[in-house]
Amino acid sequence: MAAVARALRTFSSSSVAAAPATANAAGKLPNVFFDIHVNSKPLGRIEFRLFDSDVPRTARNFRELATGQNGFGYKGSGFHRIIPQFMLQGGDFTRHNGTGGKSIYGEKFAGASLTFLAALNLQLHLPGTQANAVRLSTDENFNCRHTHAGLLSMANAGRNTNGSQFFITTVPTPWLDGKHVVFGEVTKGMEFVKKVEALGSGSGTPSAKVVIADSGIVEEDEE
Known part of the structure; x- marks a missing residue:
């Protein structure tokens, strides 16, 4: 039991970021x-x-990167890859070219329960724990599908490499199901998504500088 307690303390101290956003009365x-600027001019x-109910850790990661409450995040970063009839990709706030970024949990992150089980196995010195830890560090889930335009999904460099980079779909992209974690959708401003999409190219290189000038949470009286 002492080993279990140590595992719990290790998990809670090393794997959890600042306190998450508070839910409203409902x-x-x-x-x-996101407030978007194009070539330093406000777009919308x-x-x-x-x-949150489907992929709570992924949603929390995005929300806290939007608020910047951990000292880093999306504000001031750009959309480095834009492909018409596909998606807009952003979230690299460290290198700004698609090779950087980090999550609120560390460089990469996994589903909460799986991360805890891996940490617990290592604390208990169970057989094969190193292999289990690698296997258990996995994408949160693929329950939500890329069924329509305006979905938020995690960009990655292969399985189990989620950090801070994301993309917004501009068409249905079912070939990405089971490969990228869908964690949200556009509720307002899809017209601005389409305007940004028009600045893209087949190679993904934008024809203008598209920046997240400000980001954060929407207050209830603004919704």
């Missing part, structure tokens, strides 16, 4: 906004609803 967590606001 139990709903706040939506998130995009608002997102996050799928």
Whole structure:
């Protein structure tokens, strides 16, 4: 039991970021906004609803990167890859070229229960724990599908490599199901998503500088 207690302390101290956003009286967590600028000129606001009940850790990661409450996040970063009839990709606030970024839990992150089980196995010195830890560090889930335009999904470099980069779909992208974690959708400002999409190219290189000038949570009286 002492080993279990140590595992619990290790997990809670090393794997959990600052306190998450507080739900309102109806139990709903706040939506998130991006204020978009193109070539330093305001374009408009995009608002997102996050799928907290389906993928709570992924949603929390995005929300806290939007608020910047951990000292880093999306504000001031750009959309480095834009492909018409596909998606807009952003979230690299460290290198700004698609090779950087980090999550609120560390460089990469996994589903909460799986991360805890891996930590617990290592504390208990169970057989094969190193292999179990690698296997258990996995994408949160793929329950939500890429069924329509305006979905938020995690960009990655292969399985189990979620950090801070994300993309917004501009068409249904079913070939990404089971490969990328869908965690939210656009609720307002899809017209601005389409305007940004028009600045893209087949190679993904934007024809203008598209920046998240501000980001945060949508207050209830703004919804």
